[in-house]
Amino acid sequence: MTTSIHRPAGTLELGLARGGVELKTFFRQKEAVVFTFSLPVVLLVILGTLFSGEVVGTGITVGTLFTAGMIAAGIASTSFVNLGISIATDRDDGTLKRLRGAPMPAASYFVGKVVLVLVASLAEAAIVVGIGWLLFDLALPAELGRWITFAWVFGLGVTACSLLGIAASSLARSARSAPAVMNLPYLVLMFVSGIYFIPLSSLPQPLIQIGSLFPFKWMAQGFRSVFLPDALVEQEVAGAWEHGRVALVLAAWCIGGLVLCLTTFRWRSRRDS
């Protein structure tokens, strides 16, 4: 046996190696990839086509208005749903147990998940924006300021959704039940967040209030402010883009989600504890 003595790899280095494993595992599971990426895309194409006509006095079609919000649905799918399922699966199939028994810092595991979520979410955002551009007249913004808004909405949104996904993964009893456990709240929240159903202001007030508690409504609002002309701000519940409040709510969810993760994360499955 040959031995190669080397310095043990650092947390970040191992985390990036984990990221490689996560990406391979994710992209080789064809059904999961298709489902994660295509649910928002299929709904975008179907619902976007159903919404006809233009938003009065703006020259913007309802389909365009809808597409901008669907970027949030896409990212919620690749972060919240996908991460929740993948961690529940890791807990169920022995991945977490094996990693706990290996000389790997716990942080490296989460760095690996961050790599997975970032790559998948960027790809999903590109797909939704691309389809919106092709089919629904979504214009790519020219101003740098709007791209800066995109960057922070994306960053805070992905972080908040991921942390919520990690916390929600503990609700799934097994890998098999995880997709159901993650997708049900996802679909409901997409409706009450003014993403599948627009404009949000046409929903009953209690539903709007429920949707406003979660990050998805604010993420969608942020993306609409990036991709839509300012005339469409009239469609928002508050009649304003509310960038300050979007940032505040998403940041609050990042902190709350982190606390939730730290208090609820389990390395073992329930059957095993």
Added chain:
Amino acid sequence: MTTQSAISVRGLRKRYRSVTAVDGLDLEIEFGEVVAMLGPNGAGKTTTVEILEGFRPRDGGEISVLGVDPHRAGREWRQQIGIVLQDAADAGELTVAETVTHFARYYPAARDPGEVIAMVGLTDHARRRVRVLSGGQRRRLDVAIGVVGRPRLLFLDEPTTGFDPQARRQFWDLIKGLAGDGTTILLTTHYLDEAGALADRVAVLVAGRVVAEGPPASIAGRSATVSTVCWLEGAEPREVETDNPAQVIAELTARFGGSVPGLSVSRPSLEDVYLNLIGSTS
């Protein structure tokens, strides 16, 4: 507690709600030893191993594994431990080679992944996805992951459950090879022949404590107990229990004036001893 033993356990206790899983267990394992823990289901084998691996907290007792309390052990301790899980199904989408290579990265003095894959006999399957491996191949991959970091101490929890006889023999050869290299091994098993074939020492667990302990050939007075001598008197089978079978055979030989028809001498098998142990205490 000294650090001269690989594993030292004194009065280990663990309860799950109302069930006492481990009840004052003592165990001492020297470096280089292969020790098998035998016992019926629910005797506390897996709980004990998981406490020693640092996966579970304990309720009482003192433990030292490689000189460290596993519950407080850090990364350097983990680098010296190899764990072969009982029912892992992870890494299904990776290939065998990718999996072993990935786990090699965690260790400072890892074995060459290709050599480890050859050692467990998976070279022909190195490029296959883990999820398409058979049960026996999957367990050999688990062993590969367990030993790639060149552990000083290896835990094997029921490693051959569900194997066909040939796969078990191959697996035993693999474990004997590791033991021959000086790896300290603690394995749990349901199979007495496995314990007999692999272990320098057997510890029998019943109801969370060690009820007997010793080399497989002499455990629980197996080597000292009475033997049974059987032969045929005409067509009639006869048997005598004796402390001194050689003398009985000498007398029979003299009486028959040469070969004794149907002669056999038997001692209680490891299984007899084991069943007697778990029967008499549970």
